[in-house]
Amino acid sequence: MPEQAYPIVLSYIQAATLLEARKQGRERIELSPDLGISTVNVTLTPEGVTFPCGEQLNWRQIEKIRKAESNCFVIEDNQERTIQVFSEATSRVCSLYPTQRTPTMLIGGFTMHRIVDIDPMQDTLKKIKTLAPLAGRVLDTATGLGYTAIEAARTAQEVMTIELDPGAQEIARLNPWSRQLFTDPKIKQVMGDAFEVVPEFESESFERIIHDPPVFSLAGELYGGEFYRQLYRVLKRGGRLFHYIGNLESRSSGTVARGALKRLQEAGFKRVVRRPEAFGILAYK
The missing domain is CATH 3.40.50.150 (Vaccinia Virus protein VP39)
Known part of the structure; x- marks a missing residue:
């Protein structure tokens, strides 16, 4: 089983791709495990999705990610975890916010980059x-x-x-x-x-x-x-x-x-x- 150098990170964009592939009856597709930087071949089964590193997600988890359009998720030990922390230093919530390409950070409700038409x-x-x-x-x-x-x-x-x-x-x-x-x-x-x-x-x-x-x-x-x-x-x-x-x-x-x-x-x-x-x-x- 190949070792994953970095944890898998997904957003609603990758989840939507998986759900569409499932709808089409596909058994294997190329999917980005890192928010669009690279792609790997993933296997689709009636139960869910398996990544080359061995990580697995069921369709319920993928549906959850698909519905969360303001969050990114790290996949560890077959569990999805929202990339979000409460900062003790600033008393604000920080999270990774997906876009069609590069994600931005959300701090206290403010995006740290321009995301409208760019x-x-x-x-x-x-x-x-x-x-x-x-x-x-x-x-x-x-x-x-x-x-x-x-x-x-x-x-x-x-x-x-x-x-x-x-x-x-x-x-x-x-x-x-x-x-x-x-x-x-x-x-x-x-x-x-x-x-x-x-x-x-x-x-x-x-x-x-x-x-x-x-x-x-x-x-x-x-x-x-x-x-x-x-x-x-x-x-x-x-x-x-x-x-x-x-x-x-x-x-x-x-x-x-x-x-x-x-x-x-x-x-x-x-x-x-x-x-x-x-x-x-x-x-x-």
Whole structure:
């Protein structure tokens, strides 16, 4: 029996594929065991489904997964478990939220990426593009699922990424799309509050900064002048900072953006411009 390097992770998308195959009377189909990254051959029987690693699910379990369109499930010892944790650090529930491609994280009811007419990976690439070329040392102030750090590490010399919440990191460990966060030697993870961690870095030690904090209502201090001054301090001369805000055309994000733009200028950034296509602001030192 082949050994499974990583646990199987499924969403309603894979469950729907299985149920349709059952309806068609299929006995074997190709199915992704990792939310669309790869495929394996699975066996269908009247009782349920068997994966090459030996894991099995019955049709009742698959029906349950199919109905849960806001959750992803890890399969262990023939049992499905919702990828969801209650964070003691933030007193919020974190969960892995499926999309047609790359999943996002749900924290306190807020998705951590754009998912309307775009998937989380496309969202990440738009942020990265504002800072191209990414080289040297890069600071990522909010790890989340690690997509930003993973993409930045493709060209950067080193990526320093900060995560406040152990619960969020637990979700990332179970997300197939986050694996490089834990295996890429160019990515250095720091657990802690960015508001407290960034002041500990040496001045002018990063060529690029990606500041993609939780929404203002969850982390207002990361939108403040004091923190912006620290980001300015650790950024090298000639460096750039991308600050994700949200849809700049919306009333709430537009208000946040105007305040952030003003405070970034006051912090010392010589030029601050709106980047509506990436839902954020670009600041130059």
